[in-house]
Amino acid sequence: MGIVSRERGDEPVAAGTDSVFDRSLVTIAVYVRGTVAGEVDVRTVSTSYGESDLAEVPVRLATDDEPAGDATPTRSDGGTAAVADGRETTVTLWNKWTESAELLEPGMELVVTNAKEEEYQGETQYKTTGESYVVVEPSFLVSVTSIRNWVECPRLYYLNKLSGVPLNYPVVKGTLVHEVFGDLLRGRDLEESIDARVEERGLQLGLLGETPDAVKEEIRENAKAIEGWLEQGRLTEEDSWRSEQLLISETFGIRGRADAVRRGAPVELKTGKNLKKEPRFKDKVQAACYALLLEEHGGDVDIGTLLYTKNSALDRNEETGDLTPAKEFTMGDGLLKYVVRLRNEIAAKETSGEIPTGYEADAKCEYCFEQDTCMVVSGRLDQESKAGQIGQALPAEEREYFDRFYRAIEEERREVHREYAKLWEQTAEERADDDRALIDLEFVAKRPLEGGRWELRARRTGGANSKLREGDLVLASDGDPVRGDSELARIERLDDEVVITADEPVAVTRLDVYPSELTTDRLLVAMHDALLKGDERRKDVLFGRAEPEFEEIDEAFIDNNERQNEAVRKAVGAEDCALIHGPPGTGKTYTIARAIRAMVERGERVLLSAFTNRAVDNALEALLEQLEDVIDEDSVASETQRSGDGEAVDVVRVGSESGVSDEMEPYRLERAGEPADRVAELEDAQVVAATTATCGSRIMKEQAFDAALVDEAAQLTEPGTCAAINLAERFVLVGDHEQLPPVVRAENDLTESLFERLVERYPDAGVMLDRQYRMNQRIQVFASTEFYDGQLRPATPEVAGRTLDDLEGVSRDALPETLSDPVSFVDVEGDRSQYTDSEEAERIADLIERYEAAGLERSDIGVIAPFRAQVSEISSTVPDDVTVDTVDRFQGSSQEVIIVSFTATGSLEGPIFEDYRRINVALTRPKRALVLVGDSSALASDPVYERMLEWARQ
DNA sequence: GTTTAAGACTAAAAC
Numbered sequence: 024m025g026i027v028s029r030e031r032g033d034e035p036v037a038a039g040t041d042s043v044f045d046r047s048l049v050t051i052a053v054y055v056r057g058t059v060a061g062e063v064d065v066r067t068v069s070t071s072y073g074e075s076d077l078a079e080v081p082v083r084l085a086t087d088d089e090p091a092g093d094a095t096p097t098r099s100d101g102g103t104a105a106v107a108d109g110r111e112t113t114v115t116l117w118n119k120w121t122e123s124a125e126l127l128e129p130g131m132e133l134v135v136t137n138a139k140e141e142e143y144q145g146e147t148q149y150k151t152t153g154e155s156y157v158v159v160e161p162s163f164l165v166s167v168t169s170i171r172n173w174v175e176c177p178r179l180y181y182l183n184k185l186s187g188v189p190l191n192y193p194v195v196k197g198t199l200v201h202e203v204f205g206d207l208l209r210g211r212d213l214e215e216s217i218d219a220r221v222e223e224r225g226l227q228l229g230l231l232g233e234t235p236d237a238v239k240e241e242i243r244e245n246a247k248a249i250e251g252w253l254e255q256g257r258l259t260e261e262d263s264w265r266s267e268q269l270l271i272s273e274t275f276g277i278r279g280r281a282d283a284v285r286r287g288a289p290v291e292l293k294t295g296k297n298l299k300k301e302p303r304f305k306d307k308v309q310a311a312c313y314a315l316l317l318e319e320h321g322g323d324v325d326i327g328t329l330l331y332t333k334n335s336a337l338d339r340n341e342e343t344g345d346l347t348p349a350k351e352f353t354m355g356d357g358l359l360k361y362v363v364r365l366r367n368e369i370a371a372k373e374t375s376g377e378i379p380t381g382y383e384a385d386a387k388c389e390y391c392f393e394q395d396t397c398m399v400v401s402g403r404l405d406q407e408s409k410a411g412q413i414g415q416a417l418p419a420e421e422r423e424y425f426d427r428f429y430r431a432i433e434e435e436r437r438e439v440h441r442e443y444a445k446l447w448e449q450t451a452e453e454r455a456d457d458d459r460a461l462i463d464l465e466f467v468a469k470r471p472l473e474g475g476r477w478e479l480r481a482r483r484t485g486g487a488n489s490k491l492r493e494g495d496l497v498l499a500s501d502g503d504p505v506r507g508d509s510e511l512a513r514i515e516r517l518d519d520e521v522v523i524t525a526d527e528p529v530a531v532t533r534l535d536v537y538p539s540e541l542t543t544d545r546l547l548v549a550m551h552d553a554l555l556k557g558d559e560r561r562k563d564v565l566f567g568r569a570e571p572e573f574e575e576i577d578e579a580f581i582d583n584n585e586r587q588n589e590a591v592r593k594a595v596g597a598e599d600c601a602l603i604h605g606p607p608g609t610g611k612t613y614t615i616a617r618a619i620r621a622m623v624e625r626g627e628r629v630l631l632s633a634f635t636n637r638a639v640d641n642a643l644e645a646l647l648e649q650l651e652d653v654i655d656e657d658s659v660a661s662e663t664q665r666s667g668d669g670e671a672v673d674v675v676r677v678g679s680e681s682g683v684s685d686e687m688e689p690y691r692l693e694r695a696g697e698p699a700d701r702v703a704e705l706e707d708a709q710v711v712a713a714t715t716a717t718c719g720s721r722i723m724k725e726q727a728f729d730a731a732l733v734d735e736a737a738q739l740t741e742p743g744t745c746a747a748i749n750l751a752e753r754f755v756l757v758g759d760h761e762q763l764p765p766v767v768r769a770e771n772d773l774t775e776s777l778f779e780r781l782v783e784r785y786p787d788a789g790v791m792l793d794r795q796y797r798m799n800q801r802i803q804v805f806a807s808t809e810f811y812d813g814q815l816r817p818a819t820p821e822v823a824g825r826t827l828d829d830l831e832g833v834s835r836d837a838l839p840e841t842l843s844d845p846v847s848f849v850d851v852e853g854d855r856s857q858y859t860d861s862e863e864a865e866r867i868a869d870l871i872e873r874y875e876a877a878g879l880e881r882s883d884i885g886v887i888a889p890f891r892a893q894v895s896e897i898s899s900t901v902p903d904d905v906t907v908d909t910v911d912r913f914q915g916s917s918q919e920v921i922i923v924s925f926t927a928t929g930s931l932e933g934p935i936f937e938d939y940r941r942i943n944v945a946l947t948r949p950k951r952a953l954v955l956v957g958d959s960s961a962l963a964s965d966p967v968y969e970r971m972l973e974w975a976r977q
Numbered sequence: 978g979t980t981t982a983a984g985a986c987t988a989a990a991a992c
Contacts, residue, residue, distance in 0.1 A: 168989055188990080197990035227986095269987075280988050295991070309989095392992050496987055511987055541985055635983060679985065694986095716984040738982085766981045857978075890979070911981045935979045 052137040055149050056161075057082040059131045060111055065121050078116045078124030082133060084109055114138070115150035120157045123364050126371035127159065134158040136274065156360065158276055159367040160374050162444035163437070167279030167312040170365050174308045176386035177379035178408060180369070182393055182400060186555075187548040190721040192231050195224060196238065197294040200245045200332060201282060204292050207249060208266040208283055209475020209526065217242050219474065222695050226705070229698030230725055245294060245332040248348045252330060263287075267526055269498075269511045270316035273447045277366055280511075281313045288324040289313035293331045302329040302350045311354050311362045320506070325354045373437070376430055381409030403555055417554065420566055425554055428742060431771035432546045438768035442538035446498070447505045451533060458489045460535045462502075464521060469528040477528045479512070481521045490536055493517050494681020498535040499525055511537065545719035549746035552724075557749070564599045565777075571599040571788040580617055584818065587614045590790040594618035594732070594755040595625070600748075602782050602789035603757040606815050607806070607947035608797025608917070611757050615732050616645035618755065623650075623673075623709055627729035631712040632747035634765075636682040638735045638915075643676060643687055643712045650674070675708035677717055687712075715739060719746035726750055733757065735915075736778035740765045744777040756781065761810040762944050763914055794818035797917055799825050801845040802946070802953050805974040809967065810943045827879065827951050830919065837877035842870070842954065848975035849956045853928035858892035863924045863956050868900040870922055870954060881905050885918035887945045889935045893926045910945045921949035925957030931965045939967050946971070 061081035067074055086109040114135055116124045127133065136156045138149040151157060172180040188194060199220050206216035221228070221235050221242070228238060265284045272278070283290040289310050297303060302310075310327030317324060331348040372379060381388065381397070388394050388410040401408035404425060405416040416422065445454065454460035464481035472478050479499065491497060493514050500509035512525035514534070523531065554562070563569035573596045580591040587610060593601040595618060605611030615631070622629050631646065633639045676683055676690040683691045690712075692705055705711070705726070715733070717723055731751035736744060737758030743765070748754040760779035767773045782789050793814045795803060800816075800823040807815035817823035826845060827833045835843055849870070853860045867886055874884060886907040888894050898907045906918065923945050927936065935941065946953065955975050962968040 166988065171989090191992080193991040195990075198986085198988095199990090201988095201990065267988090278988090282989085293991090490982090492983095494985090496985075537987070539985065539987070541987090542983080545984085637983095682984080714984065720986080722986095763981080766983085768981095909980065914981095933978060938980090941980085 052152065052154070053140050053149065055082070055084070055114055055133075055135040055138045057084040057112075057114075057133060059127045059129050059133055061129055063124050063127050065124055076118055076121040078121040080114045080116060080124060080127060080133065081111065082114045083111045110147075112146065113143075113148045115148065116157055117151045119360065119364065120151050120155070123157045123159055123367040123371075126367060128371075128375060131371065131374060132160050132162065134161045134274065156275065156363050157367070158274065158363060160370040161274065161276040162448075163370040163373060163440045164271065164276055164278045164443040165366050165369050167277065167309055167316075169369055170277070170312055170362065171305050171309045173369055174305050174365055174384065176381055176388075176391065177368070177372070177383045178381035178386065178397055178410070179391070179393055181379045182396055184544065185400065185547060185551050186396065187544070187551075187721070187724075190227065190230060190725065192233065193294070195227055195231065196241060199224065199238070199242055200294050201292055203242055203246055204249055204282065205266045205526070206475060207246070207253065208264050211475045213243075213246055213250065216474070217246070224694070225696040225698045226692070226694040226701040226722060229700075229702035230722065233698060235698060248332040249292070249330065252349050265527065269509070270313065270320060271443070271446070271505050272316050272319045273444075273505055274319055275315050275363055275366065276370060277312055277316060278443070279312055279316060281316070284313075284317065285328070287317060287322045288326045288328065289317060290328045290330060293329060293333075295331060295333050297329075297331040297350070300350075302327075302331075302352055307352060307354070307358065308362055308365070310352075311358050312366075314354050315359055315362065327352055327354055373433065376433060378406055380407045400555065418566075421554055421562065424566070425550070427772050428550050429547070431769070431773045432543055432550070432742065434769040434771050435546070435767060435773065436540055436543040439538050439540050439543060442536075446535060451502070454535060455489070460533060461489050461491060461521070462533045464532045464534070466530045466532055467520070469530075471528075472524065476524055476526055478515070479523050479525060479529065479531050481523075481531050483519055483521060489534075491517065491534060492681070494679065496537055496539075497523070498537050499523055499529050499531045500533050500535070501530050502532045504533065504535045542716060545716055545746060546740065546742040549719050549749060550742040552749050553742075553745040560599065567784055569599075571597065571601070571785055573597055573601075573788075578621075580621055581614075584610070584792075584794055586790055586792050586794065587617070590614050590792060591618045591621060593788070593790050594730075595621045597730075597753050597755060597788075599753060600781065600788060601755045602778065602785070603755065604759060604782060604789055604791040605757060606759055606761065606792065606795060606811050607944075608795035609792035609815075610794075610796060610818075611734065611759075611792065612642050612645045614792065615642050615734055615755075615757055616649045619646050619710060619732060620649040622730055627709075628727075629710045630718070630726075630728040630731040630747060630751055631710060631734075632715050632718055632731060633734040633736075634715055634739050634743065635735070636678060636684070636714055639676070639678070639712050639714055640684040640687045642732075642734045643674070643690070646710065646712075647674065647690075673707070673709040675705060675711050677705070677711060677713040677723060682714070715743045715746045718750060723750065729753065730755065737762065737776045738765050739776055739778070740767065740773040741775075741777040741780070742773070761940055763911060763938075763940055796822055797950055798947065799823065799845045799949075799951055802949055802951075805846075805971055806943055806947050809939075809970065825951055827877070827919070829951070830879065830883070833878040835877070839873060842873065842952070845951060846953045846975050846977075847955070848959070848972065849954060850959045851956055853926075853958045853961075855928055858890040858926065859896045860893060860924065860926045860928065861896060863926060864893070864897045864900045866956055867897055867922055867924060870956070871901050871905055874920060879920065883919035884922065885913065885916075885920070885948060886922045886924065887913050887948065888924040889926055889941070893924055897924060910941045913948055914944050917948050917950060919950050920952040920954070921945070922954045922956060925955070925962065927961040928958045929961055931961050931968060936965070936968075942967070942971065 060083040063078055063080050065078040067076050137152055137154040139152050202220045203216045217239050221238055263286055268284055269280045281289050282292045291310050306329050329350045386409055394410050397410040398413040402412035402414035403417050451462045455462045463484045467480040467482055470478045495514050498504040498509050499512035501507045508529050510525040510527050510529050512523040514523050516522040564571055576592040576596040581588040590603045619629050674690055675692045676687050677692050728751040731748045731754045733747050734757050736756035737760040756778045758778045764774055796818045807813050827835050851863050851866050853862050881902050881904040884905050886897055887910050894907050962972050
């Protein structure tokens with residue numbers, strides 16, 4: 024049996040209940056899950072055991088059809104049954120669980136395991152027993168690291184989140200020693216492992232100024248301790264090992280990765296020294312977390328091992344004869360419950376949004392390495408802190424901004440946690456329908472790789488889509504990612520056959536998206552840096568206290584497009600910032616490239632960034648073309664642009680191998696290698712291109728630039744934009760706020776981009792590109808008048824007059840008269856279903872046939888619909904080589920012919936139609952022909968759509 | 978009543 028049967032609890036049993044040893048209690052122990060329904064009453068009562076604390080919590084029980092109620096406990100405690108009937112009842116938490124009760128607020132979720140059911144005044148109520156655990160907000164999956172930080176000091180946990188962990192040698196070395204430890208457990212040769220692991224971290228070590236030999240020597244020292252200990256184990260018994268196992272507990276709401284699991288018990292490796300007899304308390308807490316996690320995975324352990332690898336044989340404890348460096352200790356019930364209470368504190372704080380002060384726990388500021396940081400943050404943001412405050416508080420508007428965005432980012436974080444919870448709340452089929460899992464794979468083969476890892480192959484049995492892509496980290500499982508056999512794995516190949524690599528040879532039949540807090544972490548750090556480390560002048564501009572200034576530039580950069588030329592002048596001459604507004608097809612990317620070239624020619628170091636890898640690569644490609652021009656014009660310049668082997672050396676693309684396109688791969692900065700070389704490559708680069716997420720990485724945070732150019736800035740949140748512009752003296756944002764805004768999970772302040780805010784605040788700092796190179800004149804009219812004040816116009820007569828006739832083998836005369844105009848409307852009454860319309864779908868299939876008959880290639884036709892359901896409906900009725908997608912996914916691309924399915928009959932209600940930016944995107948994708956398909960009476964019910972109708976019917 | 982991307986050094990590393 025599991026934890027529930029662990030000897031006796033450390034707490035007195037609730038007064039008036041049967042003894043925990045009474046078998047009858049075990050048989051009626053229940054698993055209670057529900058939502059706090061009112062104020063919690065905490066008080067002290069006299070019992071036969073003396074004074075006891077209790078908390079009465081009004082709880083609305085979960086129901087079977089709620090996801091939460093569905094979570095039948097999986098722990099091996101036979102007598103437990105879940106109660107899930109939606110009743111409102113009282114749950115009494117006794118003794119130390121009252122500490123968790125004090126954290127509860129109405130609306131929070133609560134789980135009590137091994138509760139006792141009892142009748143009170145005709146009502147069935149529940150209370151904790153000596154074997155209960157109480158879990159607050161169980162779907163908030165707290166990481167073991169968070170709990171470890173929190174027990175040291177809650178404020179340390181907060182500061183780590185806020186300002187990130189800086190690049191420092193002890194941390195990097197610690198990571199290396201752990202990697203080598205894992206390798207040893209998997210049977211890899213020590214020297215080979217050390218060489219490989221140090222090589223992999225070349226760039227980081229280089230930034231720290233370390234040499235490979237010195238690092239290797241240090242790792243060898245730690246490895247000696249590990250090897251010695253492993254030898255001891257091998258002499259005495261057959262060990263069963265598992266290294267670096269990722270564990271998730273749905274009952275306790277904890278996740279973590281154990282360094283190693285030996286005969287079912289957690290082993291934690293520490294790089295430091297500890298000559299005391301006992302392990303450090305925070306290390307014990309960490310091991311106890313893994314014990315809880317292992318418990319849920321069928322283990323039953325109460326022993327933890329801590330391996331202090333800096334301890335050597337010389338440090339052998341004379342007094343105790345302790346075998347160093349390993350320290351074994353026993354985990355009692357009390358420690359495990361304490362850990363769950365710690366975890367509850369984190370979950371509750373995160374839910375309520377409160378900022379930790381340090382008083383929550385017994386923090387000792389005088390020994391803390393983060394004391395100064397803590398005091399500065401407290402002082403600048405005027406936060407209460409046990410360490411005290413230093414310095415002047417930021418102006419009120421900046422603190423208000425901080426609070427607003429902190430809340431918004433944390434809200435996003437909670438959404439990420441909700442994604443974790445779906446791993447067990449949703450069925451495999453639901454996950455697959457959400458595109459978040461590939462299920463029903465057929466396991467094919469496993470193959471051991473060099474270094475002890477495994478290559479696993481599985482065959483796809485269906486053609487289902489998923490968000491998973493090559494290079495992604497995923498949860499690979501035997502069908503159940505939480506309770507079953509699962510490992511964190513990397514997707515190497517993804518076609519009919521799936522190839523992944525993992526530490527253990529799981530018989531994989533399912534892959535799940537593994538949610539990550541990385542993006543939210545980086546947003547928080549970017550906002551922190553912008554406010555607390557940001558230059559005053561920069562903040563004056565961001566907060567509307569000073570107008571951006573410009574140096575007058577007379578130079579002509581682009582001679583056939585006045586606005587583009589002006590945009591480059593503004594970008595080059597900006598003292599603070601410049602804003603380039605580029606409607607569809609207006610040559611934003613070219614303009615950026617030209618501006619960067621001009622900056623580079625002035626000897627400046629430039630950062631090129633955007634939200635997506637694709638956008639970064641596009642802009643970089645345009646820049647490389649520009650630089651080619653330089654070489655063509657001036658052979659002397661070419662010497663400096665090119666290295667001996669003909670490759671540009673002053674341009675570097677920072678990003679992962681899977682993120683960067685094959686075309687840009689030659690410019691990608693490799694992380695592995697000789698430290699000094701890698702650092703030189705990065706630091707000598709005059710142009711560095713990276714996504715905004717990468718700009719927030721520890722590596723990029725060390726870099727400084729004269730200017731940052733951010734493309735597609737209207738799709739970035741403010742903190743996302745800050746990640747890039749924090750690194751530069753001046754910045755240029757390029758985008759179009761009349762197209763779709765940033766994608767965020769929760770409705771909050773993140774939905775407006777910094778680009779949009781600044782364009783509105785400082786119209787004079789912006790330039791709107793007004794000539795488009797994409798659409799026939801008739802097509803662009805509506806978007807131009809509706810979204811761009813009529814300023815958008817064709818760049819050339821050729822663009823204005825382009826029609827299908829220009830395409831080889833296509834004749835407009837072969838089209839029915841209704842389609843002869845570049846813009847046409849097809850009135851379809853449609854069916855009444857909400858997210859699909861089969862009549863529109865049929866009509867569209869028919870239209871495609873007619874275009875084909877007129878000589879058009881299917882691949883030149885795109886179909887856009889608002890709903891995914893309609894997209895699949897249309898996909899099933901039209902040929903495969905016609906692109907069919909939602910508006911949102913069509914943004915950024917264009918087609919010769921676009922057909923739009925409005926999928927609305929009778930009325931236009933629904934949030935999807937309310938954002939007019941969506942129609943702007945849909946209507947500006949075609950070059951030569953646009954066909955709108957919909958119900959005219961529904962469209963006429965909204966003034967904007969009505970004007971669209973008039974325009975299409977002209 | 979909807980739609981939506983992509984990022985990536987996973988979590989843990991330690992003075």
